Amino acid sequence: MREILIVGGGYAGFYTAWGLEKTLRPGEARVTVVDPRPYMTYQPFLPEVTAGSVEARHAAVSLRRHLHKTRLVAGSVTEIRHADRTVTVRPVNGEEYELRYDTLVVTAGAVTRTFPIPGxxxxxxxxxxxxxxxxxxxxxxxxxxxxxxxxxxxxxxxxxxxxxxxxxxxxxxxxxxxxxxxxxxxxxxxxxxxxxxxxxxxxxxxxxxxxxxxxxxxxxxxxxxxxxxxxxxxxxxxxxxxxxxxxxxxxxxxxxxxxxxxxxASNPVVHNHTDLPVDERGLLVVRPDLRVGTDGDPVPDVWAAGDDAAVPDLASPVPGARTVPNAQHAVRQGKRLAKNILASLRGGKVRDYRHSSLxxxxxxxxxxxxxxxxxxxxxxxxxxxxxxxxxxxxxxxxxxxxxxxxxxxxxxxxGRDLVSLASVQHPRDAFVTSAAPRRPAERQAGDHAAV
Known part of the structure; x- marks a missing residue:
């Protein structure tokens, strides 16, 4: 079977895998998603999670619950070598290993941009x-x-x-x-x-x-x-x-x-650890149909979308404009990716991504x-x-x-729930305190209290 490897289970990766699951024929291809987290985060809900208006678990969509036919790998891709058609995976536990692919989809997303500010x-x-x-x-x-x-x-x-x-x-x-x-x-x-x-x-x-x-x-x-x-x-x-x-x-x-x-900031694996073409910002160079590469020099069997891809914005009147890295585009790019990959596998026509902002x-x-x-x-x-x-x-x-x-x-x-559960960040503290050896004076006081 043809191996389709998706790097990242965020918006674009999740919707690509979800779309492929619904349309691939049995035995036509196997889809694998590599992501360190077992869920997709719906980031627009995070501000309301901070305010208690949305429960934390409701802002996360379980990958295993909704991707029934997809192989899920809990780990991070640390290097992409398209010349060998392999990626290096660092699992949550254990040693690094390699995964081979026939078709690669890079939807690793962005990371938080920081600066060397003291403290x-x-x-x-x-x-x-x-x-x-x-x-x-x-x-x-x-x-x-x-x-x-x-x-x-x-x-x-x-x-x-x-x-x-x-x-x-x-x-x-x-x-x-x-x-x-x-x-x-x-x-x-x-x-x-x-x-x-x-x-x-x-x-x-x-x-x-x-x-x-x-x-x-x-x-x-x-x-x-x-x-x-x-x-x-x-x-x-x-x-x-x-x-x-x-x-x-x-x-x-x-x-x-x-x-x-x-x-x-661009994902480190895309910016520093790949032989795929990237632009001056460290984003993957992507064609309007979401293939990696340029019109004159496409990279075979590699696709990308989301925050780590410089996707041309065909709906913008500004020449050379790129789509804004937000959920509105990532979701629709994931859906278009699934359709284009399927069309490519079956010898059909792929279509350009075009979406006017809502x-x-x-x-x-x-x-x-x-x-x-x-x-x-x-x-x-x-x-x-x-x-x-x-x-x-x-x-x-x-x-x-x-x-x-x-x-x-x-x-x-x-009204909103105002209970703080900060202690869950250190769940063993109470047990460790109770299980710690007590001094003689504390044991004697405890014995008197028991009596």
Whole structure:
């Protein structure tokens, strides 16, 4: 059988494998997906996971539950050698090994882009995976509990200070949702006041949300500032050592929670460990039909899509434009990939990928949002409803749609759950403490208590 190897189980990889499963004939080809995680993350839900509006598991789509005919390999591809038609796989456990293929699909996705800022690696957390979104939420809830037991002062002020670095969609949505959660939580913490909350959004450019035009972007800044947030434009993070934030504009403050959402970088395996052609940004050179290579020099039997591919945007009037690396394109590219690979196997005609944007929509917190399609701009509650409606339709599988809708309906009736489960990040601590040998005085006190 022909071996089709898919590197990465994100949007594009998942939809490619899903589409091939539905259309391949028995014995026609075997599909293998290599990914270290057993699920696809629906990233547009991560901001709502931080706010408790979506359960963490509902933002993850199990690969094994929905890819019944696909071989799944839990590991990371560390090198691609198309000259030999092999990839090197580093499994979660065990030694590295090689996998051979006949057709290769590279949908490895991007990684978080970072800079050598002092203290960043030690103090900050990203917002690209479900685990990170859960940790962000739990850290905020834990900080509220700790701050409520402290008198006003520097320690309490640090606990109630949140900093987001990056003003793209991920940063602005996460910032708005967490600000909404923090404001709502004050009802349950009479010891704390709105004036003690300090939320900072830092953006190196002169505006946020580059996907929308200038006026809607400026409105979002004013909207966040009216809610008490501090938006720092044309500002960079200089240092974050021990949670002490230093900005390029001279401002300094202590922050308990620092979230880094300052864009994506090309996947290292694509950028540094492959013999496939890449551009100056480290992205795979891709033709309009999603084959790797150029019109004059295609690479045989290699396809790519998603965030690690420079896919020509045929719907853009700008010459040489590339599709924006977002879920809207990745999902549709995955579907087109499956159809083109099948057509290629059967000697049929492959088609170019072309998709006109449906507009952009962002949540800014519970009941708040913004939508833009060309000159049409919708703000506030209607945009928030559009955001929820679009994404509940876009999240794959009916099972996930029903689960997400159920959580939203429950929250509408009873409010958001404000329980922190930060201790799950260290599940053995309580057991280790109980199982540790006790000193004689502690044993004697325990014996008296038993009597």
């Amino acid at each position: 960043l690696a030690q103090s900050a957390i990203g917002l690209k995976h479900v685990e990170e979104a859960v940790a962000v939420r739990d850290r905020l809830l834990t900080a509220f509990d700790q701050a409520a037991s402290l008198p006003p002062g520097p320690e309490r002020r640090k606990l109630l200070t949140v900093t987001f670095v990056g003003g793209g969609f991920s940063g602005v949505e996460g910032f708005g949702e967490l600000l909404s959660l923090a404001t709502a939580m004050l009802k349950s913490y009479p010891e704390l006041s709105l004036g003690e909350l300090s939320f900072h959004l830092i953006e190196a450019r002169g505006r946020i949300l580059p996907e929308v035009t200038d006026k809607p972007g400026a409105w979002v800044v004013r909207h966040l500032e009216r809610r008490g947030a501090h938006v720092h434009l044309d500002t960079q993070l200089v240092s974050a050592e021990d949670g002490h934030v230093v900005l390029s504009n001279g401002e300094e403050f202590d922050s308990e929670l620092i979230v880094w959402t300052a864009g994506n 507009g952009v929509v962002a949540t800014l917190g519970l009941g708040r949002g913004i939508f833009q399609y060309k000159a049409i701009v919708i703000k506030g509650f209607p945009a928030w409803l559009m955001h929820r409606g679009y994404h509940v339709l876009a999240v794959p599988t009916w099972e996930r749609k029903v689960r997400v809708l159920t959580v939203w309906l429950t929250a509408a009736l009873f």
